[in-house]
Amino acid sequence: MSIQDEFEFIRSIRPAHYFHEGLVVGIGDDAAVYTPNKGFQQIVCTDTMVEGVHFLRKTMEPFDIGFKCLAVNISDIAAMGGIPKYFLVSIAIPSRWHEKDLQSIYKGMADAAEKYKVDLIGGDTVSIADHLVITVTLIGEVERGKAQLRSSARPGDVVFVTGTLGDSAAGLHLLLNDEFNLPEDDYQYLVSRHRRPKPQVKAGRIISEVDRASLNDISDGIASELNEIADMSNVQIVVHKDLLPLSDSIQLLPLEKQFEWAITGGEDFELVGTTSKHSFEVLKKKCEQEGIRITKIGEVFEGSPSVYLQEKNIRKRLLSKGYNHFKKGDSFGSI
Amino acid sequence: MSIQDEFEFIRSIRPAHYFHEGLVVGIGDDAAVYTPNKGFQQIVCTDTMVEGVHFLRKTMEPFDIGFKCLAVNISDIAAMGGIPKYFLVSIAIPSRWHEKDLQSIYKGMADAAEKYKVDLIGGDTVSIADHLVITVTLIGEVERGKAQLRSSARPGDVVFVTGTLGDSAAGLHLLLNDEFNLPEDDYQYLVSRHRRPKPQVKAGRIISEVDRASLNDISDGIASELNEIADMSNVQIVVHKDLLPLSDSIQLLPLEKQFEWAITGGEDFELVGTTSKHSFEVLKKKCEQEGIRITKIGEVFEGSPSVYLQEKNIRKRLLSKGYNHFKKGDSFGSI
Missing domain, CATH: 3.30.1330.10 (PurM-like, N-terminal domain)
Incomplete structure (x- = not known):
C-alpha cells in the first residue's frame, strides 16, 4: 500500500x-x-x-x-x-x-x-x-476484587466447563483434511467454531458473582488449562471422560478423535473452572436462565498438582501438553 | 527455542x-x-x-x-x-x-x-x-482532564521544543555511512540518541500542569509533528530556523544535513508543543529548575492548517512528510 x-x-x-x-x-x-x-x-x-x-x-x-x-x-x-x-x-x-x-x-x-x-x-x-x-x-x-483467578481452586470443588469441547480442533481438522464426509450443516458448524469463536463473556460475568471460583479460558485444550489451575492452586483435579460435553456434530466423527480434540484440541474459547458444590448449583441455575450450557466434568482433590482423566475405574494422568500449533491465549503463551 | x-x-x-x-x-x-x-x-x-x-x-x-x-x-x-x-x-x-x-x-x-x-x-x-x-x-x-492534546494550539501561542533536534537521525546516518570522521565522544553521543532515546516524562509532567498546551512527541520530525498539531488545532505555525536547538555534536556535521535531520529526521523523542506566552514563561522556569532544556522555536497564527519555516525574511512551507523509514510513534502510524 x-x-x-x-x-x-x-x-x-x-x-x-x-x-x-x-x-x-x-x-x-x-x-x-x-x-x-x-x-x-x-x-x-x-x-x-x-x-x-x-x-x-x-x-x-x-x-x-x-x-x-x-x-x-x-x-x-x-x-x-x-x-x-x-x-x-x-x-x-x-x-x-x-x-x-x-x-x-x-x-x-x-x-x-x-x-x-x-x-x-x-x-x-x-x-x-x-x-x-x-x-x-x-x-x-x-x-474490585471480583476477578476470578487460576489460583482459586480448592479441594471439594466441582470442575465445570461451558458449552461443548473439541469443536474448534475438529473444524480445523476438516479444513486441513478432506477425509470425512459430514452433512453440510455439521461441517459448517465445526468450521465456524474454529474460525469465529464465541468468547463466553456472559458466563464469565455470572461466574464473577460467585464467592470464589477458579477460571481459565480454553485456548490450549482442557488438559493444559486444568494443569494451570492445578499448578497455581496446588490441587489435584480429576475429570470424567463420560461427562465431557460433546456437540452433536463432533459425535459424527471417529470416537477416538472426538476425545483427543475435546481434551487437547484447544481453541474452543469456552470457560473451564472450579467452584464449591453449592456455588456450582447457583451458577448452573443462572446459566440455564441465560441459555448457557454449563456442565460438571470432575472434582478437585487434595494432592500434588496434577490432572487425571477417569474412565470407569481407570485414571490416566493428563499432562500439560496439547495444542502447540496455531496456539493462542495465554498471558505469555508458548512458542 | x-x-x-x-x-x-x-x-x-x-x-x-x-x-x-x-x-x-x-x-x-x-x-x-x-x-x-x-x-x-x-x-x-x-x-x-x-x-x-x-x-x-x-x-x-x-x-x-x-x-x-x-x-x-x-x-x-x-x-x-x-x-x-x-x-x-x-x-x-x-x-x-x-x-x-x-x-x-x-x-x-x-x-x-x-x-x-x-x-x-x-x-x-x-x-x-x-x-x-x-x-x-x-x-x-x-x-483527570490534564492530558495535553494535539488539538489545543491557539493563535498567539509560543511553539516550544525540549532538548535538541536531529541527533537521532544524525546517529542513524553515522551508523549506516562511514563518511564523517567525528571525535569518538560526539559519535557515541549521536549514536546513543538513536539507539537509546530518553522519553521526556518529567518535561511532560511539568507541561501537564499548564492550563492549556498542545503536545506531541517527536517520532517523525518536527515538520510532521507540527503539521499534526496545526491540522488538529486548525492553526498556522511558523518555526524560525535560527531558533532550532542543535547539539554541539551535530554541529560538527555539514550544515545542510543538520537542518534536514532537525526538521524531518525524526526519532528524537523530545516533546514539541505550544502554549500561551505566559504559560511558556512559567514552563521554562520550572524546566530550568529541573535541568530540562526547553526552547521557543516559533509562534502560532490564525490561518488554514499549515507549517512554515522562516529564515530571515523568507517563509518556506513545511509539509508533513519526513521520516517514513524506521518510522515509530503514532497511534496508527504510517507504513
Whole structure:
C-alpha cells in the first residue's frame, strides 16, 4: 500500500461511534485516554496471531482472522470474569497483502467489536517483509476484587466447563483434511467454531458473582488449562471422560478423535473452572436462565498438582501438553 | 527455542519486583489486573518494531531494540503529560534468533523499565518464520482532564521544543555511512540518541500542569509533528530556523544535513508543543529548575492548517512528510 492509501485506510477503519462513555480520546493522538469506572479494576491482555503459524490463508478468510484475533482477547477478559471495553490493534502488513483483504480483516474485527461492544481506541500500522502479524491488546474491567483467578481452586470443588469441547480442533481438522464426509450443516458448524469463536463473556460475568471460583479460558485444550489451575492452586483435579460435553456434530466423527480434540484440541474459547458444590448449583441455575450450557466434568482433590482423566475405574494422568500449533491465549503463551 | 527453553525463558524475564502498588495480578493468569488511582484517567498506546523495517541488526544491538521499543511507548505517554505505569510485550521470534539475544532484548527492556519505573505485567511469545516483531503496549495515567492534546494550539501561542533536534537521525546516518570522521565522544553521543532515546516524562509532567498546551512527541520530525498539531488545532505555525536547538555534536556535521535531520529526521523523542506566552514563561522556569532544556522555536497564527519555516525574511512551507523509514510513534502510524 502507498502512504496515501494508508491514510485513507486508517480513516476507513475509524469506528463511526464508540460504545463507552468513559472514552475521552480515541484514535488520533499520541495515546488514547479513558476514565475508569469507580469501584472497578482494570484488566489487560494481549495476543498475537502470525500468518503461517496461527493461521493459514487456506484455513482462515481475512474476515475470520480479524474476528478471531479480537475474540481470543475477549475470551481472556471473560476468563477473569470481566467486561471487555477497549482495544488497540497493531498490524504488520507485507506488501503482497491487498488493501481489500486488509479491509476484510478490519471488518471481521469490527464485527466482533460490535457483538461484544468494545471500542477500537488506537493501534499501529507498519510494514513487514513476509508474513502478516496482528497483535490485539484488550482492556476490560471488573468490580474490585471480583476477578476470578487460576489460583482459586480448592479441594471439594466441582470442575465445570461451558458449552461443548473439541469443536474448534475438529473444524480445523476438516479444513486441513478432506477425509470425512459430514452433512453440510455439521461441517459448517465445526468450521465456524474454529474460525469465529464465541468468547463466553456472559458466563464469565455470572461466574464473577460467585464467592470464589477458579477460571481459565480454553485456548490450549482442557488438559493444559486444568494443569494451570492445578499448578497455581496446588490441587489435584480429576475429570470424567463420560461427562465431557460433546456437540452433536463432533459425535459424527471417529470416537477416538472426538476425545483427543475435546481434551487437547484447544481453541474452543469456552470457560473451564472450579467452584464449591453449592456455588456450582447457583451458577448452573443462572446459566440455564441465560441459555448457557454449563456442565460438571470432575472434582478437585487434595494432592500434588496434577490432572487425571477417569474412565470407569481407570485414571490416566493428563499432562500439560496439547495444542502447540496455531496456539493462542495465554498471558505469555508458548512458542 | 524449544518449548522447555521457552518456559525457562518466560520465567527468567518475570520482573523480580513491581513498582506500582495498584497491581493486583501481573504475569501468569489470563490477563493482568490493576486498580486505577482515584482521580486519574488511563492512557494507552501501542507501538510495533519490525526487524528489517524499524531496525537492522547492523544499527541496533538486541539490548537497544528492547530498550527502544519500550522507550518509544513511554514517549507517547510523556506526550500526553502522563505517568507511564504498566506494559505488555508481544514478541514474534524467528527460530534463527538465539536465546542469548532474546535475553538481551528483555534486558534492554528491563533497563528502560527500571529507569522509568514501569512494570511488565503481561504479553505473548510466539514464533514467526522470518523477522522479529515486537509490540509494546503501555498504560499510563494522568490527573483527570490534564492530558495535553494535539488539538489545543491557539493563535498567539509560543511553539516550544525540549532538548535538541536531529541527533537521532544524525546517529542513524553515522551508523549506516562511514563518511564523517567525528571525535569518538560526539559519535557515541549521536549514536546513543538513536539507539537509546530518553522519553521526556518529567518535561511532560511539568507541561501537564499548564492550563492549556498542545503536545506531541517527536517520532517523525518536527515538520510532521507540527503539521499534526496545526491540522488538529486548525492553526498556522511558523518555526524560525535560527531558533532550532542543535547539539554541539551535530554541529560538527555539514550544515545542510543538520537542518534536514532537525526538521524531518525524526526519532528524537523530545516533546514539541505550544502554549500561551505566559504559560511558556512559567514552563521554562520550572524546566530550568529541573535541568530540562526547553526552547521557543516559533509562534502560532490564525490561518488554514499549515507549517512554515522562516529564515530571515523568507517563509518556506513545511509539509508533513519526513521520516517514513524506521518510522515509530503514532497511534496508527504510517507504513
